[in-house]
Amino acid sequence: MLKEIAAELGSSGGTTVVLHGNADPDAVSSAFAVSRAFEDVVIAAPGGLDRAAKVLARQLDIDIAIESVPDSKRILVLDTSGPDQIPVELDYSNAIVVDHHAKNSQWDGCRLYYCDDSKASCAEIVYELLKVAGRVPDRDVALALMTGILTDTGHFKFARPGTMITFAELMQLHGIDMDEAMRLVYMEADPSEKISQLRGAQRLKYWKVGRRIVAISQGSAFEASVCKALVHLGADIAFVGSQRGETFRISARATSEMVREGVHLGKLLNGVGSETSNGGGGHPGAAGISGVGDVEAMLNISADNAAKMLRELESSGYR
Numbered sequence: 451m452l453k454e455i456a457a458e459l460g461s462s463g464g465t466t467v468v469l470h471g472n473a474d475p476d477a478v479s480s481a482f483a484v485s486r487a488f489e490d491v492v493i494a495a496p497g498g499l500d501r502a503a504k505v506l507a508r509q510l511d512i513d514i515a516i517e518s519v520p521d522s523k524r525i526l527v528l529d530t531s532g533p534d535q536i537p538v539e540l541d542y543s544n545a546i547v548v549d550h551h552a553k554n555s556q557w558d559g560c561r562l563y564y565c566d567d568s569k570a571s572c573a574e575i576v577y578e579l580l581k582v583a584g585r586v587p588d589r590d591v592a593l594a595l596m597t598g599i600l601t602d603t604g605h606f607k608f609a610r611p612g613t614m615i616t617f618a619e620l621m622q623l624h625g626i627d628m629d630e631a632m633r634l635v636y637m638e639a640d641p642s643e644k645i646s647q648l649r650g651a652q653r654l655k656y657w658k659v660g661r662r663i664v665a666i667s668q669g670s671a672f673e674a675s676v677c678k679a680l681v682h683l684g685a686d687i688a689f690v691g692s693q694r695g696e697t698f699r700i701s702a703r704a705t706s707e708m709v710r711e712g713v714h715l716g717k718l719l720n721g722v723g724s725e726t727s728n729g730g731g732g733h734p735g736a737a738g739i740s741g742v743g744d745v746e747a748m749l750n751i752s753a754d755n756a757a758k759m760l761r762e763l764e765s766s767g768y769r
């Protein structure tokens with residue numbers, strides 16, 4: 451299907467690449483690669499960029515529309531597990547979707563849906579797409595794709611063999627050193643982020659499930675970063691949520707050991723989402739859910755489901 455997608459993107463008429471809310475370096479670098487490889491491509495991130503993606507976009511001079519989604523002949527959705535991850539209403543019946551999260555039936559209505567959940571990052575799929583289209587990434591694109599891979603694999607913690615091969619090829623292509631890509635994604639937490647982490651620890655609740663620990667907490671910002679802090683403190687699985695008016699947002703993280711033993715937070719939150727008619731999904735070790743509702747109730751449901759998952763895994767002797 452990548453051949454078909456490449457042919458479509460190479461045909462006349464423009465493309466608007468649309469990215470998920472709080473777009474990360476994987477999403478931005480994938481979009482950037484497409485915009486350099488094909489003609490007449492604009493990038494839209496109607497739900498804004500995360501901090502690392504902002505740094506990447508600034509450093510590599512990547513133009514991204516935030517306020518509105520420019521009209522084009524076709525829409526290409528990248529790195530987005532479901533339509534509910536995009537905070538504007540769009541018509542996807544004619545859209546092409548390329549993703550690496552768990553397959554989502556909500557994309558079934560679009561024109562072309564290519565989902566390869568064996569890939570640790572969308573950047574790896576886009577690199578394949580470029581190869582199929584016979585385009586060689588320039589230096590900036592190679593560097594961007596490297597940062598996408600680095601961030602989505604947690605600096606290779608979740609990398610697969612194919613990830614390493616792709617990354618090595620990208621390094622070799624223009625002689626890019628590892629530290630150059632690392633420097634582009636390394637950011638020291640600013641004081642407000644550190645305070646969020648400390649507050650998250652203050653409001654922490656946890657349960658012991660067998661020999662594992664599930665933790666939840668609430669804050670007003672930096673959910674993903676607070677999650678990571680709680681995992682550092684000793685949680686095997688952490689959920690951190692925030693409430694904004696009627697809506698909530700929850701990030702979830704699990705240790706790579708949990709992932710090895712069969713935990714899949716993306717599937718777990720996808721289940722919680724369909725149970726509560728909200729949108730959830732993501733990777734085995736990093737996932738999220740957002741929608742309308744009470745964050746505390748949603749955190750408890752998520753923790754309950756995680757505990758259930760752990761008990762099932764434990765009774766089957768883990769993987």
Ligand SMILES: [Mn+2]
Nearest residue numbers: 476529572602
């Ligand atoms: Mn991704």
